[in-house]
Amino acid sequence: MYAEALKDGRKIFAVAPMIDWTDRHCRFLHRQLSKQALLYTEMVVADAIIHGPRERLLSYSPEEHPVVLQLGGSDAGKLTEAIRIASEYGYDEINLNVGCPSDRVQSGTFGACLMRDGVHVASLVEAMKKVSPVPVTVKCRIGIDDQEPAEVLPEFLSRMIGAGADAIWIHARKAWLQGLSPKENREIPPLDYALVHRMKRENPHVFIGINGGIGDLTQAREHLAVMDGVMLGRAAYQNAGLLAGVDDLLGSGAVDERCRPEIDWLALRDTMMEYATGVIASGGRLHHVTRHMVGLFQGYVGARRFRQILSTDATRPGAGVDVIAAAFAAVDIEGGVKRLAS
Template sequence: MVVRASRLSVAPMMDWTDRHCRYLHRLMSTQTLLYTEMVTAPALVRGGALHLLDHNPAEHPVALQLGGSDPAELAEAARIGAQAGYDEINLNVGCPSDRVQSGAFGAVLMKDAALVAACVGAMRRAVDVEVTVKCRIGVDDQDPEYILPEFLSRIVAAGVERVTIHARKAWLDGLSPKENRDIPPLDYPLVHRMKELFPNLHISLNGGITTLETAQAALDAGLDGVMIGRAAYHQPADILCRADRLIYGTGTDTTAEATVLAMLPYIEAHLEAGGKLGSVTRHMLGLFAGRPGARVWRRVLSQGAHLQGAGTALVRDALEQTQEQTALAAAARAV
C-alpha cells in the first residue's frame, strides 16, 4: 500500500504538516502518501514526547519522519513510531537548519554515509515497517556526481529500498533554511541518472515541483514517485483534488468546497476537545488559491478564527462569501 501511495507524497514540513493538515489533505486525496513534520529521536526516546505521534486513523497511509544520528536511539524511536501505527519510518538527511546541524543530523549527515547506513540498518532491525531516507544531492562543496552514488550505495547495502531525493544541494554555511529551498540550482537530470544506476531502488523526486502535470512527467520519464512540498500546502486543491484520478488512475476528483464541508465535523470534535479553531483553519487558507473569492476566504478565516467563541459557523460564513464571489466572477465573465 505504501509503495503504491508513494507515487505522490506531500513533503514533511516543519510547523505545517501537523495532524490537522494531514487530515485536511486526506480528505482531498485518498491515495497520496502523507508525512509528519520531522520528529527528533531524542524527543521521543529521552523526552517522552509521545504526543508528537498523535494522528487520526483516517490519515493512512502516513509516514513518520525522524531526525537523529545515533543508531540505537533512532532504532528505539522507529520502534515507538511503528508501535504508534505509522506505515513508514523516514530518516531526515536533508534539513539544513542551524538547529538540526547542532544536533548532528539532517543534511549534515550527507557528509557521513557510513553513519547514515548504520542508522537505517539499526532502524530496519527494530521495525517491520519500511525504513526510507529523504536526502539532498550533496552539501557545501561536495560533488554530487560522486557523493550521491556513494551515498545511495551505502544505504542500499543497509537495506533501504526507497529514497526521496531533493534535487538541490544544501549549503550549510552561508544560506538560511529558506534560501536553501530556492537558491541552490535544481538538478533533475542527476536524479534521473541515479535511477539508471540503481534501477531496483524506488526513487522519488523532490524540489521545485508545483503541478500535477510536472509530477506526471517525472513519473513518465521513469522515476517511481514525486514529493511535493510548498505547492501542496499553499495550493492544496490544485495538487490533491485531482491526484487520485491523474496519478493513481482511480476515484474521482474532489473539490475545495466539499473539503470544507467534510472538515466541519472534525473541527467540531477538535473544539469540543478544547482545541482552538485557528489551529485547524490556518492549514485551510490556501484551499481556494488562484480562484475568485480566495481573498475573502483568507480574510474571514484569518480575522475571525482567533476570536472568542469562533467555531464552524465562521467557516460556513467564509465558504458562503467565497461562493458568492465565485458566482459574481462567473456572471461577469458571461456578460
Template sequence: MLDWTDRHCRFFHRLLSTQALLYTEMVVAEAVLHGDRARLLGFDPAEQPVALQIGGSDPAKVAIAAQAGEEFGYGEINLNVGCPSDRVQSGTFGACLMREPQRVADCVAAMKAAVSIPVTVKCRIGVDDQDPEIALDELADAVVAAGVDALWVHARKAWLQGLSPKENRDIPPLDYDRVYRLKARLPDLYVGINGGIKALDEAELHLRHVDGVMIGRAAYQEPELLADVDRRFHGVEGRMRQPREIIEAMLPYIEAQLAAGTPLSHIVRHMLGLYHGRPGARRFRQILTVEGASRNAGVDVLHRAMDTVEEIAAEVAAA
C-alpha cells in the same frame, strides 16, 4: 515541512486524496525518547497511509523512535537527511549527515532491525562544496547496503553556511537529471524525486525517469492540487472536488478538536489556500486568519468565510 504537515494538516489533505502517501513533519528522535509520545506521534487513523519522518543521527535512538512509530500505526519510517534548518544542524542531523553516509547507513540498519515496516531516507544531492556526483552515490550505496526501502532525493544542494533554510529551498539550482542518473544506476532501488515541483503535469514527466514524486509546499499552498492525484496516478476517482464540500467534510473533525481544547486557528491555518486562484480567495484567507484567531472562534467562522466567497463569486459572475 517543520510546523506545516501536522496532524490537522494531514487530516485536511486526506480529504482531497485517498491514495497519496502523507508525511509527518520531522519529529526529533530525542524528543520521542523523552517527550510526550501521544502528542508527538498521535494521529487520526483516517490519515492513513501516513509515514513518520524522524530526525536523528544516533542509530540506537532512531531505532527506538522508529519502533515507537510502528507501535503508533505508521506505515513507513523516513529518516530525514535533507533538512538544512539551524535547529537541525545544531543537533548534528538533517542535511549535515550527507557528509556522513556510513552513519546514515548505521541508522538505517538499526531502524530496519527494529521495525517490520519500510524504512526510507530523504536526502539532498549534496551539501556545500560536495560534488553531487560523488556525494549522492556514496549516500545511496551506503543506505542500499543497509537495506533501505526507498530513497527520496531533493534535487538540489543544501548550503549549510551562507543560506537560510528558506533560501535553501530556492537558490541552489535544481538538478533533476542527477536524480534520474541515480535511478538509472540503481534500477532496483525505489527512487523518488522532490524539489520545486508545482504541478501534476510536472509530476507525470518525472515519473518517466523515477518511481515517485514528492510535492511539498505547492500542495500546501494550493491544496486543490491534491484533488486530482487519485484519478491521474492511482485510477481511483476522487471523493470530492469543490472547496465547500471539503470544508463541510472537515467540520465534524474541527468540532471534535475544538471540544478537546484545540484553538480553531491551529486547524484552519492549513486551509488558507483552499480557494487559491478563485474569486474571493483573499477575503477567505482574511476571515480565517483574523476571526479564526479569536479565543472563542468556532465553525461559524468557516461558514461565514464560505458564504462570503460565494457572494463574491456571484458578483464576479454577474458583472
C-alpha cells in the same frame, strides 16, 4: 509498499514533511482531497519521542493513512528506541531525515550534515531496519556545501541500498549549511533534476522518488515518466486544492490544468467543521485547523475574502466552526475558475 510498487509499476505521490506545516490537522485536510497521496509528519527528533510528550508528538487520526513518521537523529540507539515507541501508533513507514539544513538540526549533527558520512547513515538505516515493523526510507539532498553531487550522490545511494533502505527520496538541490537560511536552501541552490533522473536509470530495481521545486501536477507527471515517485512540498501546502487531482494522476486519468478538479466543496466544508468541533472540544483552537485551509481556493472568485476570514476571524479567542461556514460562503464555488497549477 515500495517493493510492490516497483513490481506493479505503480507510482507514488507524496506530500513532503514540512516543519510547522504538516501536522496532524494539515494531514487530515490533505487526506480529504486525495485518498492515495502518501502523507508525512513533520520531522520529529528521536530524543523528543523518548523524553517528550509522546501522545502529542505521535498521535493522529486513523483517516490519515497511509502516513509516514519522519525521524531526525544521528544516534542508532535513540533512533531504534524512538521506533519501538512509535510502533505502537501504527505508522505505515519510518523515514530518516538526511536533508534538513536548519541550525537546530546542525547543532544536533543530524539532518543534511549526515551527508558527510554515508557510512554512518548506512549503519543507522541497518539498525532501524532491525527493529522497524514497517519500511524504513531515507530522504536526502544531492549533496552539501562544497561536495560535488555527481560524485557524492551515487556513493551515498549505493550505501543506502546496501543498508536495506526500502526507498530513497531525493531533494534535487544541494544544501549549504553555512550562509543560507533553511528558506534560502529551498530556493537558491540550483535544481539538478537530470542527476536525480540518472540515479533512477542507474538503479532500476530501487524505488527512488524526486522532490524539490515541483510546482504542479503537470510537472509531477513529467517526473513520473522517469521516477518511481514524486514529492511536492510548498506547492501542495499553499495550493492544497491541487491534491484533488492526485488520484487521477496516479490512475493515469486526465489532469486538466485549465479547470477545477472535481471537489465536493460543501462536503469538505462539513467534514472540516465536524473535525474542528472535535479539536476545539479537546482543548485546541479553531486556528489550529483553519491555518492549513487558507490556500484552498486559489483561482476562485471570492478566494481573497475566504483567506481574510480564516486569517482574522478564525484566530480570535473563542472562534467557533461557524467561521469555516462563513469563509466557504464567501467563495463562488459554482462560477469560480480553478487552476490546479496556479
